[in-house]
Amino acid sequence: MKINIHTLFSCSLSIFFCGIFLFSCNYSNSKKYSYIHSIVDTLSIDKSKNIIIYTVNPNDCISCINGFKLLSNDFSNSPNSSIYVISIEREVEKKELIRTINDVDFTINKSRSVLWNKKMFNEINRSLGKNLPLSLVCIYNYKMDSVIYCNPIREINKEEVLRENLEKTL
């Protein structure tokens, strides 16, 4: 049986391209999403725009807590969704904090989610390479599963930097 070289070449190319196609399908199916993605995935908030995530340690320094209060109020009317992750381990502490907080809006709606979970707080901070007990603010893009900006609240000098990153498209 004579094997036409052209046929052989075409078959090889077909096999090659099929292989690439199958490989890319498998790769996209098994793409590993970040921990933050797995959290945001479960929340019923608008994910079409960049999301502002605050990880808050209630025992952080006064300046850091005041920084969080200032930012959360200043960005409360932003069209971007926000997520608050509060480092609280026990239900009794959550109740105590809710009872005593009077100048931060923790209402959950389609543009805000509040998670009272110390483990989540630690995991997010750890995944971002920051020291665990610090309160952070991050700008996160759900579609690209990418953290655009992240800094401890104590190190934020200008709110404009946050606004610029909040509007960034990837």
Next chain:
Amino acid sequence: MMKKYSYLLIIAGLMCACTHQTSDYNFDNTHSIKIDESKVVLTRFPSVLKDVNDSIIAVINSAQKLSLYNINSGINISNFSTEKINFDSLIKETFQKKFEGKREYIYDTSTAGGLSDANCQVLSFDYSNNAFYIYLNTLVQVNYINDSVELLKYSQNEKVKQLKKENGQDINLQIMQYLEFIVVVDEKMNLKEIIPLYEKPELKQEKYSSFYQKGFAINGNKIYVPIQKDNQSFEKITSKLKWDSNFYTLAQFNVKGKSKTDYKLSFTEIDFRDFSLHDYFSSFFVYQRNSNELIFSNGKEICEIESGEKLFSKNQLKTNEWVQNFFFNSNKNIVMVTYTLDKKANPTEFEINYGVDSLSRITIKIFDLKNMNWGTKKQLPITSNLAFLVTKNKIVYFDKDKEHYYLKYILYNEN
């Protein structure tokens, strides 16, 4: 022959008499008592533990309250809270009056107390003269309306200059400052007195700043407070402290009223040579009363404050080992809790910049002062809480699980 044998026996006897045995201590099992949270919900481990008597300890809770607990039952006996103090009025009567016409103090409850409804930060205390002397501070906005000297400090600040340059015009500075007070409370937690802590002219002249939050001690009508030179400016928090034989550790003056300031424990008497700025703020400054003497530890060495005599040298510790708390046992031995910090194997950039190390060991150790060596040791399980209290017969600390906080104590005695 018998004579020679007798001489040998006498010499052997004398040698036994001269050889001092290192003290041998016995540590009991750890007692664990659930903390009563019916009055105060704990949101973090209590800090600054001090014993009021053999069964009662005083602690600071969440930088908001001074709380008394019964060690044996865990019952929260009483609490002192600042919620009844009207800081707006207090500031008007004290700092505002003092600086009337020169400065304007603006107190806002939303910035003063953090996330909850607190109105200040309760950071350290001492128990003396059957009263609690509690240090607290509250954040206020200050307008230097006619205080050009103070305003100059800010306008000459490098970061402010840079901001002005970037903006190309004058900037609006909102200056926030901590105003400091000592609140005196009796054993029933009744408020007796509030002492405003104005800047002391002598300290200012010597270019020292005080750090009450590191811990202070009251002895009679005198107060001993940590001080640091203003020219300890740093590139980063891990930079070494500037050292000079003329630098002092503590200032001593009358708690109330004007008095001369004395300086105690020079840097030649107590060693700060290996301290970074991070070490200075993270180490534990501990005071203990021994008969009529006041004794102080900077986390590495222990000295008598008045005489400057060194009782314990850092050479007895490993390089990365620190003293958390101690009990000085009448010139016999020192019972201490030490902890070891190791460099992280793969520190993040943040951990490098902030000098964050790993806590690797917490140990109760007995140091024999006669033999100048270590005796019994007992390693404790690592916790995330580094607040211990060593008394004449027990080690006290707090621990927690997912649902509760616990008061734990270990009794000890000499064999």
